[in-house]
Amino acid sequence: MASHQRSPAIKGAKVLMVGAGGIGCELLKTLALSGFEDIHIIDMDTIEVSNLNRQFLFRQSHVGQSKAKVARDAVLRFRPHISITSYHANVKDPDFNVDFFKQFNVVLNGLDNLDARRHVNRLCLASDVPLVESGTTGFLGQVTVHVKGKTECYECQPKPTPKTYPVCTITSTPSKFVHCIVWSKDLLFAKLFGDKNQENDLNVRSSDAASSSQQAEDVFERQNDEGIEEYARRIYDHVFGYNIEDALSNEETWKNRNRPKPLYSRDVFPEEPSQQNGNMDKNCATDDPLSVSAMASLGLKNPQDIWSLLENSRIFLEALKLFFGKREKEIGNLSFDKDDQLAVEFVTAAANIRAASFGIPLHSLFEAKGIAGNIVHAVATTNAVIAGLIVIEAIKVLQSDANNYRMTYCLEHPSRKMLLMPVEPFEPNKSCYVCSELFFMKLVMILMKIWQPIMLQTLRRCYLSFLLQLLVGLCSQLKTFNRSSHAILILSIERNLMRRRSLMACFYLDGRKLLE
Ligand SMILES: Nc1ncnc2c1ncn2[C@@H]1O[C@H](COP(=O)(O)OP(=O)(O)OP(=O)(O)O)[C@@H](O)[C@H]1O
Ligand SMILES: [Zn+2]
Structure with a gap:
């Protein structure tokens, strides 16, 4: 790349990189190709198979080895004359103290957690070494510059906490698919398969039950003489039928909203569900509860397909029956786990049926799993763009080009035809308890x-x-x-x-x- 135009500031710089994952691999490669000749890299992890799709310095044969070391060796193969020092260690180890940090001209973070980021921020402040901080989430990313006394530190602004939703949106007026997922996972799944004594905002009494002998009972409890099929259909009718009808009776709620449609199993299934039964035997071959699957029973193969309302309803009943038929011992102790296939199938189907009722677009199991597990799939291109921006800011820092420091945000959709949004860094926050120097x-x-x-x-x-x-x-x-x-x-x-x-x-x- 720019090796023939190297500036003395780059050539003579001693750089510390923290993290050799998605951003780190790209960053090490870009630093080496940009003319940096003395790079130190810390990462505490070993390579996993799941890293290989985007951490291009790693190969199958490296699985289990130190990320920092393998990344170093891979880059030295095409830049053999530079110096790269690797540390397979936690940046929080006492060896990486103020004196260690002081030897560097700039520190570059490619981390994935707040705790380590805060730690590096504080060591950079204490040792007076500039920090270029970064992060990516799918298509989104950002690079920020933190120079003591000149720009805000990493902790000057509180970091957003994970998103939560108002309870009434989840229980009564969902408008997005994520609301249906939260309802399905945190309320319905928890109510059916988790700790029965736990407080739960799910309506436990259906309008019919209220006037019957079940009045004082939890409708989610399976009756002694109730067959699994009968029970599964009763739950279906209760949560997607009676509860919606009950909610509709409050006219005020729906004045400015689309009214949901109650769904009953007798309307959704064109024929008796006994004729629709899945083939549970397809699940007999395995002893592993985590691989029991309603999709397998029903012959649905592609997790990226968007199932129809009928298919979702069949998955819902089948998954419920499989839980009671094959995993009964676990009922009462289950909590949602994104690696539990049957749980993901159940949550996807229930969320989709609720979405259908509220006129919200349905989603595939793959998408639903991502939302339910708070998974944002990493995008290699975002990491590469962010790594390039880190190097650009690092060069400005080394050249003391303070007027041109930028925090840059990588957007998912263009704003004024631009996907990158540069912003001038903010000044230090005087009330920051980490960097403000107060009495x-x-x-x-x-x-x-x-x-x-x-x-x-x-x-x-x-x-x-x-x-x-x-x-x-x-x-x-x-x-x-x-x-x-x-x-x-x-x-x-x-x-x-x-x-x-x-x-x-x-x-x-x-x-x-x-x-x-
Ligand atoms: N305290 C720490 N000390 C050293 N390295 C750290 C520390 N905390 C996180 N890291 C490293 O930062 C890197 C972050 O990379 P990335 O976000 O791509 O995560 P990953 O674990 O490689 O991938 P994913 O989490 O998406 O499976 C990881 O390699 C991780 O080991
Ligand atoms: Zn601060």
């Missing part, structure tokens, strides 16, 4: 020294970060002090308290006193 730290330390036993107990009990943020709030107007030791002190306090060490240990990291 409060001194205050915390004095308090700790005086009240060590009490503080230790209290800190162990409450959330440390909450406490620190509270103190930041109180002291945010006070003058700053001590620029360098701030982030690392936080790191040390957290690390030592979590390991239940003495409070004085907090003032030392890797044997060195942090503050006078």
Whole structure:
């Protein structure tokens, strides 16, 4: 690539990469081809078969070997004269301390978890080394630059927590397929196969049952004299028929919404379901409960097909019957697992039947599994684009081109015909408890020294970060002090308290006193 145009800043740079996975493999290759000659790479993992479709430095024969080492060897094959040092280790190991970080001109993250990202952020702040941070989720990705005192640190803004949905949307007014999946997985599956005593927002009484002798009973309980077929159909009619009819009786709810359609098994099946029965024998060959399959019984093969309402209804009944027929011992203790084929089939079918009732497009088992397991399939191209952007920002950092630093977002759909959206980095957040250099730290330390036993107990009990943020709030107007030791002190306090060490240990990291 640009080897003949290498700038001295690139050639002389010593770079630390953390993570040799999807982004890391691309990044190492791009760094090497861009003229970087001294690269260190840390990754704690070994190669798995599932990595091979996108982590192109790895081959089948490498499965089980260190990612960092194999990535190094693969790149050295086409760039034999550069230096690549690999560490098969956790970046949180004490060996990777402030002194270790100080030897680098820039640190580049290709990690997949918040915890390690925060740790690297703090070490970069403490050692005053710029950090280029990155992440991808399917088609989405971002690269951000964090330079102490100039731009915000990785922890200046709170990170979004996993998405949750209002309960009423899930239980009564779904408008997206994901709402149907959450209902199917967290309410229906949990109610039928999980712990019966657990609180659950699913309506447990059908309108017919309310007026009958079943009034006080849980309709999800199978009666003593009830056959599996009869039970499965009763559940079907209850959740997709009676419950929807019940919801429709509240006119207010549907004033501005499309009314759902109640579905009963007698309407969905053109003939008696006994004639539709799957071939359970197709499941007899295996002893592994996780491979029992309603799809196999019914001869449905392609997980990427979108089943009709009839097919979903057949899968629903068949999966329910298989759970009671072949996995009865587990009932009461099951929780949804994306690797449990029968559970995925059941959840997909139930979500699709509910979607059909609410006029929401149906999805394939493959798609439903992704949504239910919160799986976003990695896209190799996104990783490659992000790796390229990391190198571009790293070069700017090495050339101290601060005016041109950019946070770049990789979008799924073009915005103004652009898929990449560059934004100027934000300034450090003055109330960030990691990078803001406020008097409060001194205050915390004095308090700790005086009240060590009490503080230790209290800190162990409450959330440390909450406490620190509270103190930041109180002291945010006070003058700053001590620029360098701030982030690392936080790191040390957290690390030592979590390991239940003495409070004085907090003032030392890797044997060195942090503050006078
Ligand atoms: N604390 C850590 N120390 C060192 N390496 C880490 C740490 N945490 C995560 N990593 C590495 O970061 C990399 C992230 O890569 P990626 O997101 O592609 O994940 P993956 O495990 O390779 O793939 P997937 O999770 O999608 O199966 C992994 O190789 C992982 O080992
Ligand atoms: Zn910060």
